[in-house]
Amino acid sequence: MELPVRLIVLLLAAAAVAGCDTQKASEQQGAEANASAAAQGVPAKGVDRSHKGASIPDAMLTDPDGDPGQLAELEGKPLLVNLWATWCGPCVKELPTLVALSKRGGDLNVIAVSQDMGERTTVDAWLTDKKLDGLEVWHDPKMSLAGALDVQVLPSTILYDATGKEVWRYTGELDWSGPEAAKLLAEATAAAKG
Template sequence: MRLIVPLLVSLVLPLASGCDRQKAPEPQASAEAESGKGLDRSHKGEAAPVVKFKDPDGGEFNLADFKGKPVLVNLWASWCAPCINELPTLQQLEQAHANEGRLGIIAVSQDTAPQGSVEAFLGERDIGRFAAYHDERMELSSALNVQILPTTILYDAQGKEVWRYVGDLDWTGEEATKLLAELNGAPTT
């Protein structure tokens, strides 16, 4: 029994903050991110990768399609519990910004299953088309060196990374509001 409890803790603890895509995550920019969750500014200014993935209709899409407009990109998977918990708040954020048109919000599934199964998964949870983007080869997460899902990345209108948030976040909460305010020239922390 003494051996089982530490073993269980070592297996469950990493799941508490995100879904580890690979065994050894790269170092992050903040102490919170080093623990597997939090704000990471270490990629600030990097250009969005030119990687093709599927849009909700199955056509080819890439982040350059948002040229001239900031975009919030969420990488998620149906097997990732923190991703699933986060999606409804991301959907609320997307709906709040839909009429403004100043910020694009997409969630790109990193599931290797066919796009139809991802759409069915989202339909069962009444999650909108903003989350039906699909990268079954996980090329986007590879190009971005994303190790933990969910990871959400904010790109400015020039396609340059502003920050990334590693792990799940309540996108309707105060922390998310402060982070998104950086698009309007608010001071960064």
């Protein structure tokens, strides 16, 4: 199976187990889903530091202006990269908190990379309809970034330091205005200084 097709199959399987579900599961169901996901080789929800120090992949994406670009072009300050899709319920729920985070400014560059396979104009229209402006949105219809990062669950968010090295990744939905996110994002400040 070629990589994009394999990745789509893995993302759909992972979505059924660990994410992209619009219904709220109880804590017990969440624990069972994480155990089931782990048994299937799908990352559980939460922080993963096993890729620390890995460089930003050189995947070709479409930047917000519609031009080809790579995330490495954004080195110079910490970068929070969120992989999402319009069809992913947890992604949609999480996006407003990422918009709010991006509007705070500071030493953190927040971007969202759409994994939607359709035209960029469709994604842009969807964002406008949902009033989710103010977030730097890149487009990756071939899912090349997700493939390079071995991301199997959407949403997934990766923090890179100012030199383009991974600090951590978060699998699954997170309220980026909540206390767990604040603790994680404090590491972005440390990454900016280090």
